[in-house]
Amino acid sequence: MAALLEVNGLKKYFKSGSGMLHAVDDISFTLEAGKTLGVVGESGCGKTTLGRTILHLTDPTDGEIVFEGKDISNPTKNELKAMREEMQIIFQDPYSSLNPRMSVSTAIMEPLVLQGKLSKAEIRDEVKTLMDTVGIAKRFENAYPHELDGGRRQRIGIARALALKPKFIVCDEPVSALDVSIQAQIINLMLDLQEERGLAYMFVTHDLSVVKYISNDIMVMYLGQMVEKAPADELFTNTLHPYTKALLSAIPVPSIRNKKERIIMQGEITSPINPKPGCRFMARCPYAAEDCAAPQVLEEHSANHFVACCKYKTIKN
């Protein structure tokens, strides 16, 4: 099956006072229709920037983005507009991503009005259908965001993203701001929509239990680079990169049995400004050695399981 989205060597650097900030550094992956790629990492690892760069919310520094066989790395204004119908985003914070002065129906209507393809009556019908789809009762039609709780606001965010019937949605921490009981409702809604419409998701999150649950493949990012990528189950059962190991062991498990040994990493994420050419995790890695100072090559360990660590074969599980 041809990939829906192909990203090759994508880079996004930001200029900062003290040098170049490598937010996204040479990321490549492919995503098929109807599948979910989970992207995990700590704050500041570039996972949000990756999503925004693919959607051209910021322009890439270098690299290639191919969507449905078409190169969209440097789109013209019209191409960009057409592209936005196919690719959408759900934002992290349902409290700040909605315009407080727009009622629920106006907010959901906005993308359809901007698209300018439907008549007013058609748009009204479409908004009704969308509210039904995401599970917002009709009585909230004229409500404003401040009258709604986080779960309902995030449903509006999802309705807005769905309005133009996209094929690909970047979900940027869509459930992080929600309570667990509401989080489960939203995750189920997103899975239902994916099944019905064959949507492809790029699911950006720092919550590893959510990402395992929802993803087909998982990419682990550290300081702008991909350190490991594997099918979801494989990543958890056959973890190769020392960073992924530490990250997985840090998840607090809601059970008092089978307490696992925890790898406590020393120090914190280092600066992404003017990074050295070697492994970026080196400073915190318990297995660091001399050859880690050389640039790390992404190696395919087994089918679809990639790892960027020169030491992984010598590390025991």
Added chain:
Amino acid sequence: MADNILEIRDLVVEYHTDDAIVHAVNSVNLSIKKGETVGLVGETGAGKTTIARSIMRILQTPPAKLCSGEILFEEQNIMALSEHDMRKIRGNKIAMIFQDPMTALNPIETVGFQIAEAIGLHNKISRAEAVRRACDMLEMVGIPSARYDEYPHQFSGGMKQRVVIAMALACNPELLLADEPTTALDVTIQAQVLEMMQSLKERLGTSVLMITHDLGVVADCCQSVAVIYAGEIVEYGTAEHIFEAATHPYTIGLFNSLPKLDSDARRLIPIKGLMPDPTNLPTGCTFCERCPDATEKCAAESPDVVEIAPGHLVKCFLTEVNK
């Protein structure tokens, strides 16, 4: 009981606004034994933080109103203390770690000064001695004391939370109220902070009230757990009771809504609906509307707390039926 460092009896707190009364905490009973860590788990708006602030007596009144109840700290009702006496306890014997380390620190004072200030206020010592102890505290939480003169913005989130913890522990408190101490942090940093709190607690013998919405954090560090819903404690027990024999439908629902790392199920089981509006709580059980097993009785009257096993308390009618 003498082995309880803190006992909350029948605490009721309301917030009076212009057009409604918010019933934030409704008849909460909770006790913490010496050296114990009690987890207080619940969702946003359940009343967790209001309880902690009541203990610290830092609720803003008005709008808040402490309607009834007693808070006994070392067998002394701190709700009856004068503000002058309370200031001797606050920050000294009872300390609090706030949720958001980004806003809990004063941006225009150095971190060292902020720690030394707390020490100086509660101990009759020289300034130099306070500074020396503040340096020790920084070292204890893993920050080089050379960073004493730096300002909060020069620290990362995890480091700031360490400073906040150092400040809370500076006077060797008997009781530590930790209000979501790791929620704003990444998992790897969370693991570091929890590990550090655990070892400090063991070393200093502090009792802790750990407020969180993360059952994973509770499993990591608590001996007892109280589950709070709409201002009421609906289930209380040891960690074994809650994690192995959860009985209240809300507690069970919470566990079901979590994605499990070791399960292949394709759908989560959410709790349907939302928490009731705290300005308009139902007459019966507060969880009634969302409860899969609710009966007519549940809608009509509020259930009493039942002890279903020694030390395992549940506020639900269904436990009686099941018996």
